[in-house]
Amino acid sequence: xxxxxxxxxxxxxxxxxxxxxxxxxxxxxxxxxxxxxxxxxxxxxxxxxxxxxxxxxxxxxxxxxxxxxxxxxxxxxxxxxxxxxxxxxxxxxxxxxxxxxxxxxxxxxxxxxxxxxxxxxxxxxxxxxxxxxxxxxxxxxxxxxxxxxxxxxxxxxxxxxxxxxxxxxxxxxxxxxxxxxxxxxxxxxxxxxxxxxxxxxxxxxxxxxxxxxxxxxxxxxxxxxxxxxxxxxxxxxxxxxxxxxxxxxxxxxxxxxxxxxxxxxxxxxxxxxxxxxxxxxxxxxxxxxxxxxxxxxxxxxxxxxxxxxxxxxxxxxxxxxxxxxxxxxxxxxxxxxxxxxxxxxxxxxxxxxxxxxxxxxxxxxxxxxxxxxxxxxxxxxxxxxxxxxxxxxxxxxxxxxxxxxxxxxxxxxxxxxxxxxxxxxxxxxxxxxxxxxxxxxxxxxxxxxxxxxxxxxxxx
Ligand SMILES: Cc1ncc(COP(=O)(O)O)c(C=O)c1O
Numbered sequence: 001x002x003x004x005x006x007x008x009x010x011x012x013x014x015x016x017x018x019x020x021x022x023x024x025x026x027x028x029x030x031x032x033x034x035x036x037x038x039x040x041x042x043x044x045x046x047x048x049x050x051x052x053x054x055x056x057x058x059x060x061x062x063x064x065x066x067x068x069x070x071x072x073x074x075x076x077x078x079x080x081x082x083x084x085x086x087x088x089x090x091x092x093x094x095x096x097x098x099x100x101x102x103x104x105x106x107x108x109x110x111x112x113x114x115x116x117x118x119x120x121x122x123x124x125x126x127x128x129x130x131x132x133x134x135x136x137x138x139x140x141x142x143x144x145x146x147x148x149x150x151x152x153x154x155x156x157x158x159x160x161x162x163x164x165x166x167x168x169x170x171x172x173x174x175x176x177x178x179x180x181x182x183x184x185x186x187x188x189x190x191x192x193x194x195x196x197x198x199x200x201x202x203x204x205x206x207x208x209x210x211x212x213x214x215x216x217x218x219x220x221x222x223x224x225x226x227x228x229x230x231x232x233x234x235x236x237x238x239x240x241x242x243x244x245x246x247x248x249x250x251x252x253x254x255x256x257x258x259x260x261x262x263x264x265x266x267x268x269x270x271x272x273x274x275x276x277x278x279x280x281x282x283x284x285x286x287x288x289x290x291x292x293x294x295x296x297x298x299x300x301x302x303x304x305x306x307x308x309x310x311x312x313x314x315x316x317x318x319x320x321x322x323x324x325x326x327x328x329x330x331x332x333x334x335x336x337x338x339x340x341x342x343x344x345x346x347x348x349x350x351x352x353x354x355x356x357x358x359x360x361x362x363x364x365x366x367x368x369x370x371x372x373x374x375x376x377x378x379x380x381x382x383x384x385x386x387x388x389x390x391x392x393x394x395x396x397x398x399x400x401x402x403x404x405x406x407x408x409x410x411x412x413x414x415x416x417x418x419x420x421x422x423x424x425x426x427x428x429x430x431x432x433x434x435x436x437x438x439x440x441x442x443x444x445x446x447x448x449x450x451x452x453x454x455x456x457x458x459x460x
Contacts, residue, residue, distance in 0.1 A: 009342055011384045011402045012259045014279065016247050016366040016418040021046055021446055022329055026369055026376050028450055031331050031414055034441060041332045041350030041438040043425045045455060047081050048446070049327040054091055056286035057319065064293040064305040068315035071115050073241045074100050076320030077328070078426045079455045081442050083107030094241075094318040095134075098125040105132060115162075115238065115318065117204070119143075119175055126150055130159045137162045137202045137238065139175055144185055151195040158194055162202040162238060165220060169205075169212055176203060182223065190230050198232040200224055204240030204318070208281060210291045213239050214304045218297030221311050236314040243288040243322035244281035247366050247419055253280035256365070265400040266345065266386035275362040285322040321422030328421030330354055330438070332398070334413045335390060343402045344385040346409045351389035352398045354438055355417055356428040363400055364417060364424050370405045371414040377407035385409055391433055 025031065025044060034042060054070060061068040071092030072082055080103070086093050087108030095101045096118030104114055111132025116125065119139045126147050129136050138144045138161050151159045163185050166176035177185060182201075189198040201220040205212055220237040227234035248256075257276075262268040283291050293305040293315075300307060308315055332348035357364040368387065370377040384402035398417075409415070417424070429437050440455035 009263070009384075011264050011343075011382070011404045012256045013404050014248055014252055014256045014365045014367055017249065019326055019418065021049065021326065022418055023376075024446055025329070025443060025450055026371055026416060030450055030452065031371060031416065032373055034452070035331060035333045035414060038439055040436065041330065041348070041354060043328055043330045043354075043420065043438055043440045044452075045079055045081055045328040045421060045440055045442045046326065046446070047085050047442060047444065049325070050082060050085050050323055051089065053285060053323045053325055053327070054085070054089060057289055057317070057323070060286045060289045060293065061315070064290070066293060066305050066308050066315055068317065070323075071113075071238075071316060071318045072323050073318045073320030074104065075427075076324055076422050079440050079442075080107055081455050082324075083109055086113075092316075094320075098122060098128060101125060101128055101132075101134070115316065117164075117202070117318065123150065126159075127155075130155045130157065133157060133160065135160045135162060135199060137164045138185070139164050140177060141181055141184060141188075144188055148188065148192045148195055151192075155195075158197045160197045160199055161189075162200050162236070163189075163198070165201055165203045165216065165223070167203055167205050167212075167216055168219075169216070173206070186227055186230060186232070189232055198227060198234060200227075200234050200236040200238070200313070202238035202240065202316070205242055208242055208244035208278065208288070210283060210288055211295055211298070213242070213292050214295035214297045215299070217292070217304055217315075218300050218307060221307055221313055224313055225311065235312060236316055238316035238318060239292070241318045241320050241322075243286075243317075243319045244278065244284040245321050245325045245419070245422060246281045246284035247279040250280050250282065253278075260401075264402055266343075266397065266402065267400070269400040271362055271400075275360055276365060277357065277360075277362065279365055285325055288322070289317065324421035326419060328419075328425065330417040330420040330425055332387075332415045332417075334409050334411050334415060336411060337385075337409055342384070344383065344409065345388055346385045346415070347388045347390060348398065348415055349390050350398075350438060351391050351432055351435065352396050353389075353428045353430055353432060354426070355398050355420065355424050356426075357424065359428060363397075364420070365401070366418055367403050368399065368415040368417045370407060370409055371416055372407070372410070373412060377405065377413075379406040381406055383408045387415060390435070
């Protein structure tokens with residue numbers, strides 16, 4: 001890669017896949033207008049991409065002839081518009097707290113379409129979930145006891161529940177129940193009689209591999225058959241989330257991993273490559289679901305899809321990141337530019353809390369786009385720069401990496417981090433330094449000039 005001006009060293013690049021919808025927004029001129037209007041960073045959301053991702057998951061199910069339900073894992077992004085889309089499409093939502101449950105209900109998602117996950121759920125959350133007819137993924141025996149007690153003492157309907165399996169292949173997970181605990185839980189469900197409706201089992205696995213998901217799903221099917229013998233309903237399983245998102249090409253990703261070194265980062269910062277999200281995934285999103293359904297589990301002889309059909313079992317899943325693939329980006333304005341030895345430090349008008357990969361000792365790697373007032377910067381020049389936040393903390397870096405920008409970033413330019421809707425935008429945002437939380441803008445119509453609205457109306 002050619003290097004120009006004050007710059008002397010090669011720096012690796014990781015461009016995101018080309019995305020015509022995002023490019024159209026970048027080229028529309030709207031982002032500079034909005035940056036001026038808000039006077040700070042903001043995120044834009046593309047709900048039609050969420051709709052398309054949801055439809056792709058549903059098509060994967062129908063192509064395999066499998067009865068299934070998709071629940072959007074709400075933790076991946078706090079915007080209201082995703083709840084609105086779920087309500088409109090009769091899709092489910094996975095919530096893990098009372099405020100998340102209230103949000104989903106408040107935006108029109110029916111209680112029966114909500115699954116409540118997360119460990120050690122509060123009494124408030126359990127009570128609300130039972131009242132609204134939500135399905136509760138029970139994480140532990142004491143939670144089951146609390147739920148049964150709540151239901152026996154005044155609930156208007158039985159508690160709908162799944163029992164969450166501790167993944168045998170991830171024995172250090174703090175979630176779910178082991179085989180002995182599940183046996184006890186089944187016994188308690190039988191004894192609880194009409195107070196509970198035991199609808200099946202669930203798991204969520206770390207990582208993105210498909211085979212372990214098919215393997216554990218097969219184990220849950222066996223558990224369902226055993227539970228049915230005990231007189232329990234047990235007609236569904238949830239395989240949780242963890243459907244990968246493919247942010248960048250195989251070539252770019254593997255080259256990046258092979259070439260990146262501490263000198264490519266501000267202050268020679270080192271990251272362990274194992275802590276990076278796998279920014280390239282050969283099988284991602286709804287295709288990962290197709291693969292899981294077509295997989296023959298290790299202990300089986302037919303595909304998971306066939307086993308689900310044979311056993312009359314409904315398949316639930318809780319994708320977060322994958323439903324948000326391509327559905328949003330984060331926009332910061334360059335507020336200052338400093339020269340350093342061979343690179344620049346760009347300071348933007350927000351903080352790293354809006355690009356939340358630092359939760360994982362990592363950083364968000366897809367290259368931000370540089371958008372000048374007259375359009376996207378293009379060309380073969382290389383102007384390496386890291387990106388700092390507008391705070392007084394050394395560690396507040398949106399990007400430690402020296403990104404090879406095609407032009408010298410200038411005050412007033414915008415940096416647009418692509419494809420941030422899944423977990424990056426708002427998981428960690430806080431009003432640090434009394435800075436307001438970046439607003440979210442929904443772009444409802446693409447084609448011609450995008451039309452925008454705020455995701456939430458400002459409070460009066
Ligand atoms: C129980 C459960 N379901 C679903 C998800 C969503 O995972 P992803 O966004 O990777 O699909 C998570 C993520 O932590 C989870 O814990």
